[in-house]
Amino acid sequence: MVSPVAKQTWAISAVLINMMAQGLMLSYPSSLLPGIRAPDSDIKVDLNTASWLGSVVGLSSIPGFFISSILMDWRGRKMAQAIVIIPGILGWLFIYLGASVTSLIIGRLLTGFTGGASVCLGAVIVGEYSSPKNRGTYLNLKTASVCVGGMMIHILGNFFHWRTVALLSLFPYIISLAIIYTWPESPAWLVSRKEFEKSKKAFYWLRGHSEEAEKELYELIRAQKNKPADIKNSNFKEKFIEFLKKFTRKDFVKPVVIIMFSRLLLETCGRHIFPAYALQIIGEVTGNKSQSFYYTLALDIIITTSATFSSVLVKICKRRTLLFVSGFSALFILFSVCTYLYLASKAIISNNYTWIPISLFVLYFILANLGCTPIPLALLGEVLPLAHRGSGSAVAGIVMSLTMMVALQITPYLLESVKVYGTFAVFGSAMGLTLVVFYFILPETKDRTLQEIEDYFNYGRFKNEENLREEEEDVKMKMII
Structure with missing residues (x-):
C-alpha cells in the first residue's frame, strides 16, 4: 500500500522538476552570453542586445502568468500544468537550432x-496537493530545485557549447510531462466546480483517511457549498467586471499586497540576478575571471544546500521567525x-x-536562501483564497x-557603472525596506490549512479551535460529507 506522503511526493515531483x-x-545567460560574445561566435551581439537576451524572459513571463491563471481555473491544475510546458520545449529547440539573434530571442x-x-x-498545485504539515517543505523545495537548475547550467556551460546546453535543458520538461499524466485533478479545484464526489476521491488518493485529512476535507467542502459555482457562460465584459470587483474585497487585496512585496523581496535579494550574471560578478570580485567557474560552482553548491536545509527548518521554525532572523542577518x-x-x-x-x-x-x-528566497515563493501557494487563486496569480x-x-535589465548597467558593491547596495536597500513592511503585514501560516488561512483574510484572525469544533458539530447535523 502506497502511503499518502509517497503519493504527494510523486505528484509534486513533477512541479519540482519543472x-x-x-x-x-x-x-x-551565464552560458549563452559569454558564448555569443566570444570572438569566434557565429552570432554577434553588443552589450544592449546581450542584456535583452538575459532579461527578455521577464517580459514574456507576463502572458505566461495570465494564460496559466486562466487555464488553472478553466481546465484545472493538471491540464494547465501540462499545457504550459509545451512552449518551453519549443523555446529550447529554437535556441538550439537558432542561427540568428531573432531565433535566440524567440527561444528566450x-x-x-x-x-x-x-x-x-x-x-x-503544491499548496493544494500537499498536507499542511508537509506543504512548507514542498514549497521550499521548489526554491532548492531552481538552485539545482542554476548549478547544472553553470556546470554544463563550462564543459559544453551553449547549443548543447539548450538541448539538454529539454529533458526536465519531458520527464515532468510524463509524471503529470499520472496525477489526479486537484481536490480544491473540483470542489470549486461543485464536483464533490470526484473531489473526495482525489483527496483520499493524496491524503488518505486520517483524522486530520477528514477534518480538512470537511472544512474545504463546508466552505465551498454555499458559494456560487464558477461563472462558465458569462461573456468577457462580465468576467472583467467581476475581476475588477475583486479589488474591493479584503480577502483578495490583502493576499495580493503580501505577494507583491514577496516578489520585490525575491528580486532584491539577488535570487535571479546572481545566477544570470554569476561569472561576471565573481570575476570582478576576485579579479581572476579564469577561476570564476570554480568560485561560482562552490557558491552554487552552498546556495543549493542552504535552500534544501531551509526545507527542514520550515518544519521546525515559524515562517516569520525564519524570514526575519535570516533576512536581517x-x-x-x-x-x-x-x-x-x-x-x-x-x-x-x-x-x-x-x-x-x-x-x-x-x-x-x-542566509538569504534560508528565508528571503524560499518563503516569498512559498507564500503564493498559501495565502490566496480558492476563489482568487487564478486572478490573484x-x-x-x-x-x-x-x-x-x-x-535583469538594469544589472549589466549597474555592474558597468557602480560595480558589484553599488549594485548590491541598491538591491539591498530595497530588500531592507521590504522586510520592514513584511514585519507588519505577514501572518504566520505554519501548519495552517489553506482554509484556515483563507478564513484569516476574511475575518482578520485565525478561528479559535474551540469555536471551530462547536461549529463543526453543529454543521455535521445538517450535512453529510
Whole structure:
C-alpha cells in the first residue's frame, strides 16, 4: 500500500522538476552570453542586445502568468500544468537550432513564458496537493530545485557549447510531462466546480483517511457549498467586471499586497540576478575571471544546500521567525561586503584578500536562501483564497515579471557603472525596506490549512479551535460529507 506522503511526493515531483527547468532557463545567460560574445561566435551581439537576451524572459513571463491563471481555473491544475510546458520545449529547440539573434530571442521568450506560467501555477498545485504539515517543505523545495537548475547550467556551460546546453535543458520538461499524466485533478479545484464526489476521491488518493485529512476535507467542502459555482457562460465584459470587483474585497487585496512585496523581496535579494550574471560578478570580485567557474560552482553548491536545509527548518521554525532572523542577518552581511568592496576599490584597504568578500558572499547567500528566497515563493501557494487563486496569480505574475525584467535589465548597467558593491547596495536597500513592511503585514501560516488561512483574510484572525469544533458539530447535523 502506497502511503499518502509517497503519493504527494510523486505528484509534486513533477512541479519540482519543472522548477529545476526554470533554474536552467534563468541561469542560461551565464552560458549563452559569454558564448555569443566570444570572438569566434557565429552570432554577434553588443552589450544592449546581450542584456535583452538575459532579461527578455521577464517580459514574456507576463502572458505566461495570465494564460496559466486562466487555464488553472478553466481546465484545472493538471491540464494547465501540462499545457504550459509545451512552449518551453519549443523555446529550447529554437535556441538550439537558432542561427540568428531573432531565433535566440524567440527561444528566450518561449522559455520565459513557461517559466512565468509555472511559478504561480506550481505554487498553487503544491499548496493544494500537499498536507499542511508537509506543504512548507514542498514549497521550499521548489526554491532548492531552481538552485539545482542554476548549478547544472553553470556546470554544463563550462564543459559544453551553449547549443548543447539548450538541448539538454529539454529533458526536465519531458520527464515532468510524463509524471503529470499520472496525477489526479486537484481536490480544491473540483470542489470549486461543485464536483464533490470526484473531489473526495482525489483527496483520499493524496491524503488518505486520517483524522486530520477528514477534518480538512470537511472544512474545504463546508466552505465551498454555499458559494456560487464558477461563472462558465458569462461573456468577457462580465468576467472583467467581476475581476475588477475583486479589488474591493479584503480577502483578495490583502493576499495580493503580501505577494507583491514577496516578489520585490525575491528580486532584491539577488535570487535571479546572481545566477544570470554569476561569472561576471565573481570575476570582478576576485579579479581572476579564469577561476570564476570554480568560485561560482562552490557558491552554487552552498546556495543549493542552504535552500534544501531551509526545507527542514520550515518544519521546525515559524515562517516569520525564519524570514526575519535570516533576512536581517543577510542584509547586515550584504552591506558589510559592499563596504569592503568599496573601500578596496578606492585603495583604502588592500584588495589582495579576495577570500574575504567571497566568504561574505557565501554567508550572505546561505542566509538569504534560508528565508528571503524560499518563503516569498512559498507564500503564493498559501495565502490566496480558492476563489482568487487564478486572478490573484495573474496579478502576482505581472508584478513578478516586471520586477524580474527590471532587475535583469538594469544589472549589466549597474555592474558597468557602480560595480558589484553599488549594485548590491541598491538591491539591498530595497530588500531592507521590504522586510520592514513584511514585519507588519505577514501572518504566520505554519501548519495552517489553506482554509484556515483563507478564513484569516476574511475575518482578520485565525478561528479559535474551540469555536471551530462547536461549529463543526453543529454543521455535521445538517450535512453529510
